[in-house]
Amino acid sequence: MSSPLPAAARLAWWGTAWLRGHVVADLVVDAVVDDQATHAIAGLATLGLGGDPTETLLGGLARLRVEGADTIGAAFGVEGDPVGLGGPPAFNAAALEAGEAVVVSGPRMTPLPGGSHVLGLVPVVVGAATTWVASPAARRQLPDVGEADRALRAALPVTAEVLARLEVARWRPEVADRLMNLRHRDPVTAPPGVPARCVELAARGLQALEIVELALEDDGGAISAQEASARAEALRPLARAARHALVASCSPEVWPPW
Template sequence: MPQTEAHEAYEEPRSARLVAWGNAWFAGLASPDDAATAVRGDDDAHVVRGLPGADGAGLTLALGRLRALGATGLRLALPAPGHPLGLTGPAEFNARALETGEAVLAVGAPWGLVPEALWHGADHADDGVLAVSWHALPVNVGFPADVPALRDAERELVEGMREATESLVRLDVAGSGPAVQRALGRLRAREESGAEELLAPGYPPRAVRVLQSARRVAALIAVAALSEGAAVSAAEMSARADALRPLERAARRARVAAYNSAVDEPATEGR
């Protein structure tokens, strides 16, 4: 179970894939079809709902329509309860993004997209078709909430890892250490094997490095939170969660900063 949760923590949200490859397309570094294929991944179909001039269209046409509406790039939001990370409002869009846990905001155009994945024809992947609807809603134009610069995000992750490790050791709840290291070792090997491409063309090396660190931290948190260790009482489990919560927030902030760096960081940052 911990290994499964860690693997899921390592997967990138659909909104993140759309931001990365959408920005590559806006920059002229990926064709519309290649970008749409990368965003779709293993899903069967993607369609955009509610975007003026592209209601019911696929991703390729929707990206073109966003550009016609004034968009010059895309940003990622990964909000959580009490933490509207990457959002700009209004309340209706924020609520929908918070319910899903992810969203895309256009840069230069007052539109945002929130994905909804539904199985059609069956209850699971064996027989059904996974269709993703991107619901387009108006958003406020402005810089998103609580998104750090890449340099700051990288520093926060390092500090957060050190503080969380010290807290867990003090609480004597580090019994899951070997399981954490085994899971992270497998995930790190997957990275080093080149089995997947992080981000998309046009992103600076610092962004790739920050995203790698954020993914490892997310996997560590998933394993540490669920693995069998020394936290046997409700109080000890609560203490573990308290120790990991700031690190989880730092990892989400770093993830968003990495994806948004294509539009928010100077061209020379982190190269």
């Protein structure tokens, strides 16, 4: 079954679990690859970490573990809200274009060219193949899990009220159904080591993003440009809260103790 989690979230959870010895290699491949045919990691050799120009997913992770990595965190930044990204500009630009990325770190991580102890991986998808391209990154400021949780809980009722005033249910009844049944969420499978609170927060973040996606559909031009603009503005806080929830829940740097 396909996972509802984005690729960066799957790599962050399962890659971290493998680096820390919580799961075996086969489980990582099954979880991260999901419905894609192949996943690979490219660019480690260019950064002085050895190996081939392009490694298999496990080969690349093994090389990173040898270099001292023990943490993989996700980023889901967008223009104007680069949450989970700490730079440099080249990495941020690639991550924003892809819509997701991961940041690899560890207390004994081998320094990269320029002195960075943090590595960024951005997914490049061609057909059924995903290649995670490596480049130097920087440490990032992250939303606290509790803060992200509270922000998401606060954004949902406010957004629901505004959407009701805009009569979104008239055009998108699925949105009303989702908002009336927030307790029903797609199950999210996590490896050992991910706090239960973060698993639950990730599931709610994904649910909120689904609501945003459904509500933003243009209905074949059934609404005016003014109505579409008002709807997009109403959904912006919920989309932001959902992305922050996903970043916090998929960033081991800010997880509560397991």
